[in-house]
Amino acid sequence: MIRRPSLCLVGFAALWIGAGCATVPLDSALRHFHDGELEAADAALNTLPEGRDAVRHLMERGMIRHVRRDYDGSAADLARAIRLEEELETHSVSKAGASMLVNDSMLSFRGLPCERTLLHSFQARNYLARGQWEGAGVEARNIIRLQEKLDGFADDAYSRYLAGLCLSLAGDESAAAFQYQIAASLLPETPMDPATGRFSPATPAGNADPSRFTGSELVCLVDLSGSAGAAGADLYAGGRHLGSARILTDTETLRALHREKMASRRMAKAVARIAVKESIAAVVAAHNEDLGDMVRFLLFAVETPDERTWRTLPRSLAVARVQCPPGLDSFDVVFTGWHGDRRITVKGPFARQGGIFVALCRDYP
C-alpha cells in the first residue's frame, strides 16, 4: 500500500513536467528574434525537438529563416512542417488520452486552420522570392484546397490574394482572377481590379490608377510585425512616391475568429476533462483522503489552457502593387506608425516574371 501512493506521485510528477514547457530553445529563439538578432534566433533552434511540438518549432524556424532571406532553409523547414501537420490528421489515441488527464498541450501542435493555410502562404513566398513560379503555383493550389474546406472558419483575404498572384505568375490567369475576386469580396473597403489584382487609388496620394499601368509592375509583399509598431507602409524610389501597401489580413483578428469558432469544442472538452480529474481524485480519496487531496491538487494544477501559437507570424500582412520605375535596383519602404516613421531600403535583384517584379520586406526591429 505504501508503494502505490509513491508510484502515483512519481507518475503525476512526470505528467506535470511533461505538461510544462520543454521549450527553452524556442523561448530563447523568440527573444533573439524580437530583439532583431536573427542569426542568434536561428542558431538557438539549431536542433529541433521531435514529438508534439515539432510542427511549431519548424514553423518558427521557417519564419526566422524567411526573414533572414534564407529562402532555401525556410522552404525546407516549412515543407517538413506541412508534411508533419498532414500526418497529424490521424488522431492519436494515446495523446488524446493524456490530454484528457493533463491538458491540451499534451496533443501535438497543428496550429489553427488559418495558421495551416498561412504555412502554405509563406511557403509560396519562399518560391516567389526564388523566382520558382511553378512551385509557387503548387502552394497556391494548396492554399485554395485548404480554404475550400474551412467548414465555417473565417477565410483569409491575404492567402487568397497571394494564391491569385502565384497562379498569375505561373501562367494560370483565369484561376488567378477567381482568387482575386474572392479576396476583393472579403475586402470591400479595399477596391481592387479582380481581373488583375491591382488596387484602385484610395487617396489622391495613393497608388496609381490601374488603368495607367503601362510598363512593368512591382509587387511588394510587406509584413508589419506588431512589435515594431508600424501601421502602414509607403514605397519610394528616387524620391518619388510609388504607392502604399494595403493591409489584407490582420493575423491577430483572424486567429481570434478561428479561436472563437473552436471555443465551444474546447470548452466541452475542458468540462469532460475536469469531470475525469475529479473522478480520479475521488477514487484515490476513497482509499486515502490525504492522497486524494494531493492528486486533486496536482491534476488541477496542470489544468492550463493550450496557448501554443505561431509566434513569429507578422501582425499584419500587406501588399503594395505599384508601377515599377525603369531599371529599378532598389527602393525604400517607409513604415509609418505609433513610434514615428522608419525607412528601410530593399535591394535587388528582384524575382521577375514578364513585366512583374516581386519583392518581400518586413518592418523588423
Next chain:
Amino acid sequence: MSRQSACWKGFLALLAIAMLGSGCRAFRASVREVDVATAKPMDTGYDYSDLRWLGNSVGNDVSSWKTLDQGGRKPILVVMGIQNRTTRHIDTKAITDTIRTVVINNGKADFVNESQRDTLLKEQGYQLANCTPETRVAIGRQLGARYMLTGSLVELKKEEPRQVRVSKAEEVFYQLTVEITDLQTGLIAWTAQKERARGASKPVIGW
C-alpha cells in the same frame, strides 16, 4: 499477492515466447528488392508507378504517330517542359525524360540536347518555367527543331465529406496532356491525354 505475481510471470513468459517465435522480425530493419512493374502504391500520391506508366504510354503513342515516319529521316523534337498544375511538387522533367527515352529507343525521332536548350534560354534571359508560349516557339526554331513537346499535369482530388467515421477515403485523379507543336506552322500537330485515378483510405484514429 503470490497468485497475482504468478499471473504476471506467466504473461511475461508468453510474451517472450511470442517474440522469440517471431524472431523479433518486427523490431529489425529490413531491406528488400521491389519489382517496379508490379509494386503496389502506398497511398494516393504520385509515385514512380505513375511516372513509368505515364511516360511509357505517352512515349509509345508519340512513337506510333504517323507523321514521324518521314522515309528514314528522323524529325528533330525539342522538349519544352510539362507544367505541374497539381498540389504536389512533382518532378515533371522525369516524365519528359521517360518519353524521350522511349521515342529515341523506338528510333522515331531525335531530340535537342537539353543543356543546349537551357544555354540558349539563359542567353536570352529566360528559364524554361518562365517562358511564354511565343518564346518557347522562338527558342525551338532557333534550336533547329521541327516539333516542340509541351504539356501539363493536372490533379483533381475528391475527399469524403465530414462525418462520424474511423477512416477517411480519398480519390486522386491525374491527367497528363501532351502536345506536339509544329514549329513551322505554329499549330498543334498531335496531342494525347493520359488519365490515372487512385483511391485510398487512411485511419482517422491511430495510436
